[in-house]
Amino acid sequence: MRIGVVASLVSPLREAQLGGAQAFLSDLARALAARGHAVTVFAAAGSELAGLRLVTVPAPPDAERALVRPARGTAAPAPPGLREAFARLFEAVRAEPLDAVSQHAFDAEALELAADLPGGLPVLHTLHLPPLVPAVVAAAGRTRARLVTVSRAMRAAWAAAGVGGVEVIRNGVPAFEPPAGPVRPRALIAGRVSPEKGTAVAIEAARRAGLEPLVVGGVYDRGYWERSVRLPVEPVERHRLWRLMAESAVVLMPVEWDEPFGLVAAEAQMAGCPVVGYRRGGLPEVVADGAGGYLVPPGDLDALVAAVPAALALDRRRIHRDARRRLDIRRAAAAYEAALAAP
Numbered sequence: 001m002r003i004g005v006v007a008s009l010v011s012p013l014r015e016a017q018l019g020g021a022q023a024f025l026s027d028l029a030r031a032l033a034a035r036g037h038a039v040t041v042f043a044a045a046g047s048e049l050a051g052l053r054l055v056t057v058p059a060p061p062d063a064e065r066a067l068v069r070p071a072r073g074t075a076a077p078a079p080p081g082l083r084e085a086f087a088r089l090f091e092a093v094r095a096e097p098l099d100a101v102s103q104h105a106f107d108a109e110a111l112e113l114a115a116d117l118p119g120g121l122p123v124l125h126t127l128h129l130p131p132l133v134p135a136v137v138a139a140a141g142r143t144r145a146r147l148v149t150v151s152r153a154m155r156a157a158w159a160a161a162g163v164g165g166v167e168v169i170r171n172g173v174p175a176f177e178p179p180a181g182p183v184r185p186r187a188l189i190a191g192r193v194s195p196e197k198g199t200a201v202a203i204e205a206a207r208r209a210g211l212e213p214l215v216v217g218g219v220y221d222r223g224y225w226e227r228s229v230r231l232p233v234e235p236v237e238r239h240r241l242w243r244l245m246a247e248s249a250v251v252l253m254p255v256e257w258d259e260p261f262g263l264v265a266a267e268a269q270m271a272g273c274p275v276v277g278y279r280r281g282g283l284p285e286v287v288a289d290g291a292g293g294y295l296v297p298p299g300d301l302d303a304l305v306a307a308v309p310a311a312l313a314l315d316r317r318r319i320h321r322d323a324r325r326r327l328d329i330r331r332a333a334a335a336y337e338a339a340l341a342a343p
Contacts, residue, residue: 001099002038003340005029006114008105009059009085012046015237019192019218020263021128023238024171024332025104026052031174031333032102040096042089055096057088070132070196070257083109093117100340103145104128111139122146124339126169129260130154130281131161148339150261151282157258169336170285171261172329174238178246178272178320187211187308188248188273190241190264192220193233198254198278200228205252205276205301209308214248216241245271250293250311253277254304262286269293269323272316276307286327292319 007013007025014022025041026049033039033052041052044059060081086109093101100122103114106129114123123145131137140147140163148167149155158166187206193199199215206213215233219225225233236244245251251268253259258281265275265286275293277283278300287293293311296303 001337001341002097003032003040004093004096004098004101005032005039005041006089006093006101006103006105006110007041007043007047008107008110009044009057009082009089010107012044013041013049013054014047014235015049020171020261021104021106024128024173024263027172027174027329028102028333028336031172031329032337034330035333035337037337040098042093044085055092057085057092059085070129070194082107086110086113090114090117100124102126102336102340106133106136108133108135108139111136111143111145114145115143122340122342124148124336126150127154127158127166130157130258131163137161137163146339146342151285153258153282153285154260167339169332169339171263171266172327172332173263173266173270173323175324175328175330176242176270178270178316179243181243181247183249183316184247185211186248187213188244188251188268189213189215189217190245190251190268191217193217193225193229194220195224195228196255196257198256199224201254201256201301201304202252203229203231205254205304205308208301208305209250211249211308213252214244216244242267242271245273248273250308251275252304253283254301255280255283256298257281259283265293266323266327269319270327272320272323274311274314274316274319276304276311278304288322288326291322 045056060079062079090113103125127149148169189202203213216236218235245268261282269292275287278298279295294307
């Protein structure tokens with residue numbers, strides 16, 4: 001098949017991604033290409049993904065204003081020019097001889113403009129976030145295209161918001177062998193730095209558990225970092241992230257929202273590193289409690305700290321083997337292939 005993969009325009013795609021949805025989109029495109037499909041990724045100008053064919057369009061300079069900020073419950077109003085940029089993006093999609101479109105932008109404009117693609121071209125929209133933005137919920141409710149989301153928890157959330165018929169295709173991560181090396185007394189805290197990710201709570205839990213906290217990712221909320229984090233933070237390329245995970249004693253995820261999936265948890269387990277976090281959203285579908293780590297009641301910091309020694313005792317080789325069985329991106333790619341090929 002000739003498959004178009006559509007990304008949001010709110011940020012370019014990079015090897016060191018801003019968030020899990022962007023990382024998954026890149027991994028999925030590569031996995032579909034590895035299955036023999038001709039894949040084209042449509043994204044914002046400035047995107048750079050090795051080994052993938054990209055078609056890019058300029059986005060407004062302040063497009064990142066439209067990023068959804070779950071701690072605030074919504075996104076800022078779309079900046080002027082964003083709809084026009086999406087219109088240019090879908091003009092580029094129409095210009096390509098495609099057999100199907102896998103659409104991943106969590107923007108009302110993307111859901112609406114995809115409806116104007118040539119008749120008969122299958123479009124599959126992936127809802128990577130909960131129903132936080134009223135305009136996106138309304139657009140999802142109106143579309144006649146197929147909708148999927150990334151966990152049973154998210155399907156229930158969308159159903160509660162009045163959007164039914166949403167299917168589930170869980171995310172996955174590339175399978176890799178954990179790099180050899182010593183495990184350090186360190187707790188890795190990976191992902192965007194923002195209140196809903198519980199970065200500050202994770203730092204406190206690491207210190208109480210006697211581990212050095214290491215934060216990697218992008219600063220999503222500068223004010224939160226200045227108030228509550230105040231540790232060096234930088235985004236890292238995926239292979240370096242996986243090495244850090246393989247070398248860390250534990251990955252901490254005390255999320256303070258209903259995590260749609262938890263790509264960091266999947267990557268950590270693929271690296272053989274146990275995960276300790278709060279039992280919220282899609283995380284119980286990603287972390288096999290007692291096998292890939294431990295999840296504790298949300299908000300219970302004492303339980304979070306107490307779970308760390310038990311996680312450190314888990315067999316890291318077993319964690320890796322189980323992740324390869326459950327969380328390999330190739331499983332997700334096969335499911336997307338079937339969905340895109342369906343009449």
